[in-house]
Amino acid sequence: MSNIDRITGTALPLRGDSIDTDRIMPARFLRAITFSGLEAHLFEDDRREADARAASGEGKPHPFSDPAFANATILIVGANFGCGSSREHAPQALFRRGLRAIVGDSYSEIFFSNSVALGLPCVRASRDVLEKLTTAIESEPSTIVEISLSEMQLTAGRERHAISLPPGTRESFLTGHWDATGLLLREPEAIARVAERLPYVTGF
């Protein structure tokens, strides 16, 4: 597995707190036995609503519909992003759309760990920094943003900002150990020893 340190590209700013995974990927698109093609349905209902308004002259189209952000690599979000359902379909679809990192105020735990398992770092930045970034990128979508996990810095144009990530998670990206399965399978005897000590496994 390859290590992840620098992520560079344009960004896609998405305003709002507590954006849940039902909104990121409505349940009707979970009716499938693979993840393929999911990216086409990201924010489908939110997009339809915002785009219809924009068409009638009210507000802007949804950022996920806006061609200016079509090739974005970095997603910028608010607080409690990815709350609600544990559906991995949400981060899977974001990843399949080409997004390779998320910067936000905070994340739901399940969304965060699902994203780690895909190699999609979810880093944190302060509210102020997020507001600045969002405004700057909304007015200049071609701004190149770079995230460095080794330096814990985010660069946007000439500005540099501090970002954070739990040290263990950061280490696992930097060393290429973010997919846990290999590690979990490494010591089968240790697993067996724990199982044998558990009364409910042995039948009391």
Add this chain to the structure above:
Amino acid sequence: MPSTLLQKVWDAHTVRVLPDGQTQLFIGLHLVHEVTSPQAFDMLRTRGWRVSRPDRTFATVDHIVPTRDQRRPFGDLMAEDMLAALERNCREHGIELFDLKTGRQGIVHVIGPELGLTQPGMTIACGDSHTSTHGAFGAIAFGIGTSQVRDVLASQCLAMNRLKVRRISVTGALGRGVYAKDVILEIIRRLGVQGGVGFAYEYGGAAVDAMTQDERMTICNMSIEGGARVGYVNPDETTFRYLEGRPFAPRGEAFDLARQWWASLRSDPGASYDDDVTIESESIRPTVTFGINPGQSVGVDERIPSPSEVSPDQRASLAEALEFMGFTAGAPIAGTPVDVAFIGSCTNARLSDLREAAKIVAGRRVSGRVRALVVPGSQTIRQAAEQEGLDRVFREAGFEWRGAGCSMCLAMNQDRLDGREICASSSNRNFKGRQGSPTGRTLLMSPAMVAAAAIAGEVVDVRRLFS
């Protein structure tokens, strides 16, 4: 040193500490359903791995099952495909599947406890965020994503960060017409939808001690709506009595030994908590959500707040909620007309929930403007309810009586809202689009309150319907 149940269970299941500081945790029970597992089985196949402990893995089908006509093949071809994939995967790996033919099918978080699979002191994982439900038995139960489902299938382990513990004591006794659902809605209202991130919630206090296992499950179920991935109650006599005689519970001498072990896991007096919150039962009333997340709720006799009344970080989300719902700040929630009444879901579709709702419904008629349905949590519950004649009570009042499944909780089958319909729902999420219509609106409340709304055709205080 005195410790919490979380610490004891965590330590008993720790395989080792991984290089990144996470714990490799043995998972005692893995529950599988049709939506989040097929991709995990595919990943296993790609890497040539087998399921490590099929004996500790159980499956059922719940999210996509039709609740009206359940004959196979399903009319809905995609649903048929998903169930067929689950059947194939279970057969290939020797996993027991509670499908429609078994009489034991139902919502995964309902059947685990009902069959006695869920027991105190276990670590439990399932590819579903409401796995926290099982914590009502003093288990540590996590919702996980599909890659982690793969991890558990392959290794029977998860890599997890240790959680902090917040003790939530609910003191006193609940008033009449106030239910476990109101307690958890109040907790989420006070602590916020992300207040629990990083925490396990330990629920206790006189009100929780007095609760049945069904009620405790309702509370633990919605921990995740408050941001807490794990919620639990210390196991006690109520828990042990519930488990005795269940199909997968230990029997005879083993049960007595189990009971001793279970009791030893309770949080010790003097255990230290990372946070402590007390809520007085007397302050809790029948509660209704008015917004687009489960923290946006008011007492049924209160008014919908205006953005100037809430903290600055909640203003934008409140404004968005009012706009989506088409509600006016300052308006009372009571009297809001409803189009659909849904009694179902892993939060509130157990036998006791149906009994409470039936008490309200008995001898009354569903309002002419309301489409009302009852979807029992499992086939076992459905059958038990029919034996008591509850189906007749609901049918005579004008409710539809359906087969078991998730149904309109997330609308992956044919049961869904149309257009901007407003649904009084006993489920757990009022997110935009959750009940199948992108513009549909959900008001979360207790099953008795849903029953009352169905009769009145609008949100009413259930206490007014007690004779």
